[in-house]
Amino acid sequence: MAYDAFVLLSFGGPEKPDDVMPFLRNVTRGRGIPEERLAAVAEHYLHFGGVSPINQQCRELLAAIEADFAAHGVGLPAYWGNRNWHPMIEDTVAQMRDDGVEHALGFATSAYGGYSSCRQYWEDIARAQEKVGPGAPRISKLRQFWDHPGFVQPHADAVREALGKLDPAHRDSTRLVFTAHSIPVSMSENAGPTGGRYLAQLEETAGLVAAQAAPGLEYDLVWQSRSGPPQVPWLEPDINDHLESLAGKGVTDVVVSPIGFVSDHLEVIWDLDNEALETAGKLGLGFARAGTPGTDPRFVTMVRHLVEERTAGRDRERLGRLPVWDECPGCCVPPRRASR
Known part of the structure; x- marks a missing residue:
């Protein structure tokens, strides 16, 4: 073609x-x-x-x-x-x-x-x-x-760089926290015959980045940038709530890696470099935010x-095992829109 x-x-x-x-x-x-x-x-x-x-x-x-x-x-x-x-x-x-x-x-x-x-x-x-x-x-x-080396490796290097900014004496009490844009739970669960691709793919990316950047370090996948009416359930926990939970469990330092994003746009800067950083400061947590691929x-x-x-018939380069499609199979359900 x-x-x-x-x-x-x-x-x-x-x-x-x-x-x-x-x-x-x-x-x-x-x-x-x-x-x-x-x-x-x-x-x-x-x-x-x-x-x-x-x-x-x-x-x-x-x-x-x-x-x-x-x-x-x-x-x-x-x-x-x-x-x-x-x-x-x-x-x-x-x-x-x-x-x-x-x-x-x-x-x-x-x-x-x-x-x-x-x-x-x-x-x-x-x-x-x-x-x-x-x-x-x-x-x-x-x-x-999500699992291409050209996406995973820049994220992994950014995590390693962020880890280097924290106190190495706290390594055993440091947690790696991955973030992505939250979505309504209904959109995550009701995704047609292929299942919840968004969540599954993010979980795979988190595992791939963690394995390359910080093998053995505990990590979590949490959410940011929630919007919409409060009565509609969205994926949780929010990054700020999660930081409070970690502090209560004896975690001293966190690296926050926005693997849901390809660049440091406003949601990354506001939600992480402002709100999450402020939350970490109030909790006494060491905080380092990993970068995104950008123009790597x-x-x-x-x-x-x-x-x-x-x-040119180039072979696919992939690090994960989840299925991927060249053409959309129509499996992602759109959100319910408000009537006008």
Whole structure:
């Protein structure tokens, strides 16, 4: 099958204060989130001048991918489109059509299965194609990569680096804590014939990173960035509650590794570098936050390797054992949306 372009698919984020509320309304459309809740979340962005790092991180990643493609003879022009803020995916699809693109490969900045982390990108693509209309290019989304060496190894190195910042005399009472974005329990449990891919894949990644970075060190997988009405159960425990629990069990130091993310965007910075750090300080816990892959050369190379799996028959590179699909099997149930 012939492909004639590559497109980076991401979440998007505001780049000035006036962007913040319109961006949050895009993120929460159809979910019935009250304006006062959006205003509270907006304060997280305004704390950083109304600018989310994610768009600049995407620019840097796209530039690194383009350089890597050029160095290795991958002749695909690269585009970028977001789900929730400019450049919006529908505008990108329109530009691709105008440039004569017929069939592109799409790489989403999410390693895992699940509705918002995978299936919703397929819906984004379909919505953009419908809006653009005749001539809209076909876009085939590249596979998930939670267990790819190019994702696991940068996380493992970041954990080792973070461990080096803590008191080695406390190693026996140090805990490794992995975090990812919480989702409603119903979405985790009701995932069709393939089961709860999101949770299972995160558990596999946690085990792979821990084995490489800190063999023998106890670790946990916990959650951050919960949203939605309080009466709806979400995956728990929250990172802050978990830190309190660990302190009560005699843990003295923690390394927190956000394996649910590919870059240090605002949720990582706010939830971990602000809230979790503050919680750890109140509890007297030593705290070190591990970084994310970002533009690590191994992560950039991984993107090219995923492309070459499709374009050149490259063998899959995988460290785990869970099943993975090239085409979405339609197993991730969307959340129930509020009626209008």
